[in-house]
Amino acid sequence: MTGLAQLSEQMAARLGSRWITHEAGRAQFMAAEGHHEARLPDAVAQPHTIEDVQALMAAATAAGVPVVPLGVGTSLEGNAGAVGGAVSIDLSRMDRVLEVAAEDLLCVVEPGVTREALNEELRATGLFFPIDPGANATIGGMISTRASGTNAVRYGTMRENVLALKVVLPDGTLIRTGSRARKSAAGYDLTHLFTGSEGTLGLVVEATVRLHGIPEAVLAGSWGFSDLDGAVRTVIETIQSGIAVARMELLDPVAIRACNAYAGLSLPEQPTLFVELHGSPRSIQEQREQLEAIGSSHGAAALTMSADRDEQRRLWRARHAALPAARAMLPDAVTWSTDICVPISKLAEAIRHARAAIDDAGLLAPILGHVGDGNYHVFFVLRRDDPASWDKARAVNEGLINYALSVGGTCTGEHGIGIGKRAALLREHGEDAVALMRRIKAAVDPAGLMNPGKVFMREAGA
Structure with a gap:
């Protein structure tokens, strides 16, 4: 009996219909939100309790079967894909x-x-x-x-x-x-x-x-700028001034065009900050005045803000829909979302560098992100049947990572390493630090069964 067959016998007895082995059922758990190849898990377990998870892990280890935890599959660097075959553990039913x-x-x-x-x-x-x-x-x-x-x-x-x-x-x-x-x-x-x-x-x-x-009062709105540099400089000065903004999101003109079309907005196609302030009515008014004073020296248009919750929700729904909005810019497109984080003082140059690299490569790629903490995203919009554009996107992505590392930044601010940035992790931390990470992994998971193939490049013979 193979390890998987041994595990299946035990888990089918414990989990019943929550142990899924038929292909159509497994195909629903391929965790393919990002651009990486979708992987069909060997089986899917849906535990309801901690005791279910304990029994599953003990049995998987005894059978030598690798496992991959899965939530709702929104990760973007292949973090939850069943690389090389594994059992996906769907934890979405443990939802209390x-x-x-x-x-x-x-x-x-x-x-x-x-x-x-x-x-x-x-x-x-x-x-x-x-x-x-x-x-x-x-x-x-x-x-x-x-x-x-x-x-x-x-x-x-x-x-x-x-x-x-x-x-x-x-x-x-x-x-x-x-x-x-x-x-x-x-x-x-x-x-x-x-x-x-x-x-x-x-x-x-x-x-x-x-x-x-929950804050007593909330103001949110959009703020257009004559150029990208002015918008980013406003962000930098705002943070350095200690103004307690809750949200400060940048969308470049390409991102605004995508969101307008997808979410039914009519914002000018220019570099734009989405801003939200939290506090008392008096404090957020003071914050707004401070923001406007900073932005006025950097080519800002009028800062349009509203306390109406429906209007605020509409604005942030549009921002949150930026990924599908980008994907809708081309028929049958795939989006490759990468994220970079740099020290706030290096943000303006990082985004200028990114925009120039994208344009020089002739790619369609909105830039947006949580620039209030130095984190920005690039959504490469690509066709599956255009390998030349994929090659260009890879080159641009590597350049963005290398620039971030050269100024003390990181290859990922929030998406994680997954399978997409394993080589970048080595460049960022160096061989000795990554070797220590591997030793920690080996101490906790000596058989290498926990989400194999993620974070670290596979070693020869592994």
Whole structure:
């Protein structure tokens, strides 16, 4: 009996119809949101409880079968693909909000809870979970890639908002990391070791995350500029001035054109900032005045803002739909989304460099992103039957990464490494640091069964 057959016999008995082996069922879990080749898993498990996960991991390890955790499949660097064959563990059914501790500004959730579902649950408490990567990702998936999003400039990333975890290790052992306290000096920081590990060390089955108070007042709107440099300079000066903006998103003219067509907007096709301010009515008015003073010296048009929640939702829905909007720019197009993060002082030059490289290559690629924290995205819009354009996009992407690394930035601010940026990880951290990461991986997962082929390039003979 093969390892997979052995595992199937055990899991079919435990999970019943939640152990999926027929091809049509497996095909629904190919995790192909990004541009990487979709991979058909060998089987799919849908655990409901921590005990299910423990039993599954212990049996998979005993059978020598690799596993890949999966949320709702919104990752963009092939992070959740079944590379080389594996069992996909669909955690989306573990979707309960277990506890809301309003006085402690935290809640405890299962990994399959989506960010939108969590905030709907929290609505009556006056609290919200701020991490907003655009897609309606699961909390477990966001922990896996150390996700960020539009609110990161004020509220931080997943790194700052995860307090404690329950993790099932490859052999089925359940551990708890962190605590409900706001800080701790007790031992190694295992919580943040697993946060961003992309499922290569263990499976997060419960998370304690920070909550924040819903602001008394919110203003949001769009702000056009005569040129890209002026918009980016305004961002840099705003951050350096300490103005507590909640969101500050950049869309270049190509991105605005895509969003206008897709979301029914009528914004001028010029470099544009989407801005949101949180606070008291008086404080956000003061912030607005400070922003306008900065922007006026950088070619800003009128800063159009509204307190109307419907108008705000329409604006941010358009921003969150930027990826499908880009894809709709060409018939039967594929989008390759890459993200880069640089020190805020280097942001203007980084985006100028990106726009010039894209234009010189003759590619269609909007630039947009969470520029308030130095993170920007390029959406290459490509046809499957145009290999020359794919080659150009690869070259441009490598150039963007190399520029970021040359100024002290990183190859990814939030998408993670997956399979798409494994070589870049080595360039960023160097052989010795990556070798240490490999040793940590080997210590926790000696058989190499947790999300194999991700984060690290496969070694010869592996």
